[in-house]
Each structure stands twice: as C-alpha cells, then as structure tokens.
Amino acid sequence: MTAASFSTVSASAPHNEAAKALVADAKAHRRRRKVAVLLGGLSAEREVSLNSGANAVQALEQAGYAVKAIDVSRDIPTLVRDLQKIGPDAVFNALHGRYGEDGCMQGILNILGLPYTHSGLLASGLAMDKPSARRLFAEHGLRVAEGKVVTREEIMVADPMRRPYVVKPLNEGSSVGVAIVRESDNARYFANSEWPYGDQVLVESYIPGREFTVAVMDGHALGVTEIHTDRTFYDYDAKYAAGGSVHTLPAQIDPELYTACQRVAIQAHQTLGCRGISRADLRFDGKDIYLLEVNTQPGMTRTSLVPEQADLAGIPFPDLCTWLVETAECDT
Template sequence: MSEVHAKHVAVLMGGWSAEREVSLVSGTNIAKALEQKGYRVTRVDVRRDLAALIRDLSPRPDVVFNALHGKGGEDGLIQGVLEYMGLPYTHSPAMPSALAMDKAMTKRLLATVGMPVAEGVIVTKEQVLAGHVLPPPYVVKPVDEGSSVGVRIVQQGDNYTVLAEDGWLYGARVMVETFIPGRELTVGVMGDRALAVTEIVPVKGFYDYDAKYAQGGSIHVCPAEIPDDVTAEAKRLALLAHETLGCTGVSRSDFRWDDSKPGASGLCFLETNTQPGFTPTSLLPEQAAAVGISYADLCAWIVEHARCHA
C-alpha cells in the first residue's frame, strides 16, 4: 500500500468493559502503527463520561479508529454516539455491532441462511445453578461478552454449580450450548475477502481469556493444516456471517471443527467478532501478515475504509 498522510485519527481505547486492558494494548499498537504511516494520531482513553468523550474528540478528527472491546465499545453504543456526532469511524455500524455482540441473536439470524450452529438454550443463572440444563459436556457462556470472558466447559462428572465458582457478573441470561469436540478454527474477513483459516491450539485447557492473551498461551497455525474443502467452507461461512450481519471493514468468525465427521460437515459456527483484537497475540493481524499485509498497512486500510453510517 502507498503511504498516506495528513488525516487526523482519534484512536478510542480502554473503555469500562471486562476487556479494558486488552483494548488498551490494541489501541496503543494501532496508534503507533498509524503514526508510522504518517497519520496524526490522538489517543483517547474512553471512560463512562460522555461529556469527556466529546471534549476529547474536539477538535473533530477526520476519522475515529474504534479500538474498544466488549460492552460499550463493540455493542453499538459508541457507534451510536459517533453517528450522532457525524464522525466517520472504523469497523461495523451500530446495528451489526449490537447483533454480533448478542450471541443468541447472531445464531438465530445466521441459522436462517444455513449457518451450522451448536444446539443450545438461553436460561437464567438460577436454572444453571439448579442442575444440568443440557447433558454434559456443554459450554456455559455469557450472551454478550467477548474474549471468552466467563466461558466455562462442563464435562461429565463436573459439579454443575459452575457459576458459583467465582460469581457470575455477566447478566441475567446465560447461554448453554452443546460442546462440539474437535479443533478450534478462526477466519478473518477484510472487506469482501476472507483472509485465512487459523487453527488455535491452547497449550492447556481450552481457548479461554488467558490462552488468548498470555504470551505462549496458545499456538496459532496459519494457514491451518486442514483439508482444502474445510478451508474453503470455513472461509465461505465467515464471509457469509460478515455479510449477513451487515459488517463493514474487518471481522473475525470463530468455529469448531469436529474432524471425526466427513469433510466440512463437522464445522460449527461459534460467534463473529466485529472488532478483532490488535494485540501481539491477536489473530486477524497474523492472518493479514500471512497474505502479505503488514500490521501498519492493515490499520491504514481500516482507516481509509471508515465511514459515518448515519
């Protein structure tokens, strides 16, 4: 990509969600990369203070790079504020952001276009504490958190009072899904292109928050060493999710692949992340690099495709 200059970009980072620390790392890396590309960058540590945010965005930047993660950052809330202010911003608009953040609504919508999804139910914390709502093994997760925050796997013989271990801070609704055996795959999308398929191999346990962000917590195999038909189908499904949800810019969709089943029939969609991380262990920048797009060029591409969707 050619060098770009002059634009003033405000990078939003931090926020007040459970993913604040991840966002600060993403935002800091993005800001440095954009400065390397010649952009004028303002770093904005977002707090739950609308008046302060408006002040921090004055004078008005040409583009807002939204590097927030989790609630308040990728659920449509900040997107709505930026729409109201008439500011071009990166990633998806408010409605796709809100849809993708709600895992239950995402599954319901994507199932209508043929997306393979895990069987599951939405229940209350009290129902989960009372006993198994599905036959083990199953997965318990928040309906609207990211980065595997709060995710637990219940195996045969486990104590079903899983939510009582460290409390449950993730809302009244709990998603419980049948556990899909096999391998963890993820596919990044950039515009109208699926970049690559990565297999994620946790060093221990499953791909939880620590495995995602701790150095050495997981091994990323990119491109994944899987059959060509599985690669092609995973890419197709990731692009289908991106387009059906109405995402713009970049997204990343996660899958399980039960490799005991023939071909791509074992693929199962988990979720779509409308604002993938940009930390040193993040997957989308790795996939971009694998197809010849540097970290800084990826950030610049995202800025140049920013818009106000109002």
C-alpha cells in the same frame, strides 16, 4: 496484560491478491490526516483494548497520520468535547467488549458524524448479543451448536442440557466468563461462583474437535488459522497469556476444508452486515463446521490473530490500519 501467544507461520502460504489490491487502492487515494484512536473503555477487556490501541497508534503514526489517543471512560461529555476539539478525519475504534463493540460507541460517533473503523451500530449490536447472532446465523443456513438462554437459578437446580455444555455470558467477548461443564464436574455451575454478567446465560452443547479462526476483510477471507492450547479450551488466558496458545497459519488442513472455513466466515460477515474487518471463530468436529461467534472488533495486539493473517496475506500492520482508516464510515 500483554498478548503473547506463540505462533507458527508457513512461509509457503499464498498471498491474498484481492486484499492487497484493496490496501493499495486505499493508500493511493488517501484523503485523511487526523485520526483519533479510542482505547481502554469500560469492559472486562480493557487491558486488551489498551494494548490494541497502543499498537494501532504506533502503526498509524508510522503510516504518517497525526494521531491522538483517547482513553474512554464513563465521562461521555468529555469524550464528545475531546473529539470535537481534535476534529479527526476518522476514528480508529480499538475498544473491545461492552460499550465499545456492541453499538454504543458506534451510536455516539454516528450522532457526531465522525467516520469510524469496523462495523456499524446494527452489525456491532447483533454480533455482541450472542442469542440474536445465533438466530440470525441459523436462519441463513449457518450451523451453530444447540443452545438456549436460561437463568442462573435454572442451572443451579438442574443441568439445562446434556453434558458437556458451555456456559456463556450473553454479551461479552474474549471468552470472558465462558466455562465448560463436563461429565466429571460434581457441582452445579454457579453453585459456588461469582457471576457479574447478569441473571441470564447462554448454554450451548460442547463441540469437540479442532478450532479455526478466519479474518474477513471487505468480503475477502485473509486465511485460516488453527488454534492449539493445552488449556481446557481457548479461554481468556489462552488468548492473552504468554504461551497460552499456538497459532498454525495457514492451518494444515485439506484444501476443501480450508475453503469451507473461509466460506462460512464470509457468509457470517455478510449476514451480520459487517464492514471493515471481522473474525469468525469456528469448530470442526471431523464432519461439520460450527460457527461459534463473529468478532466485529478483533484484537490488534502484536500477536493477535487478524494482524497475523494480514501479514501472511502480504499486508503489514501499518497498511492494515491505513486501510481501516481510509474506509471508515458512519451510519447515515
């Protein structure tokens, strides 16, 4: 599926000078030549990853790197041999979801001693495991929705909390498997539905209001985007189907709220120990900002939210990919 959400961008938005300086420094001190791009993978987000990876390959080639794309499968010995044969100076991890964004691939690259883009093993694992991330955020003073982990059977017997509430897989991204159970829904959730995401689920109270997202680059917030959709919520189709959503960038909100959204995203990035780029998804109910989740490997398609915010900050996509490659690390 090709990501094709429409966006509206204000030409009057200020450039992010701090982020631009980071990119300029990375370009001035380039030390890497060969890059392997990991894409595809095994998760429910495979199609999005293929799109992100293809876009990254094109951008990196445009930036002057020798690039080799690897479509990742369950054949890990072949993946290891391919990486060893290529001998990349860095790995651009364009995988999304399980086995690519949850620490599994990061662990393999750590063992191989290959620097890779985005967050390390621990931050990746924490961010993908929603219950763990929620506990950590709450412990550090970040506001999250009321929630708990329950079994499928418990939901089929009785509502685990007052409606409306949100049902989420414990460790999927891109809103895969997410549903809202509303007052008007007659049947119990799962009563007549397939659920391939495990026996336990996360349920959270539904937060009404406006949806914002903030990209964080090395501790600097790039901007605030408001997301609008005519769908029930910002689900998988709203994110990636043509016309599924509209991005208003920068968000047309009070400056104090704009700054507060950026502050929450930066704190969430730091709380998880993220590096490279992350993206925080937020809800504002008119009074408080709620942190929904942090994406440690946000989409890199042509209409994804992070490239949009980087572009607004004065960072073209090839420069953004260059910065990710030149700052790539592996855990020691």
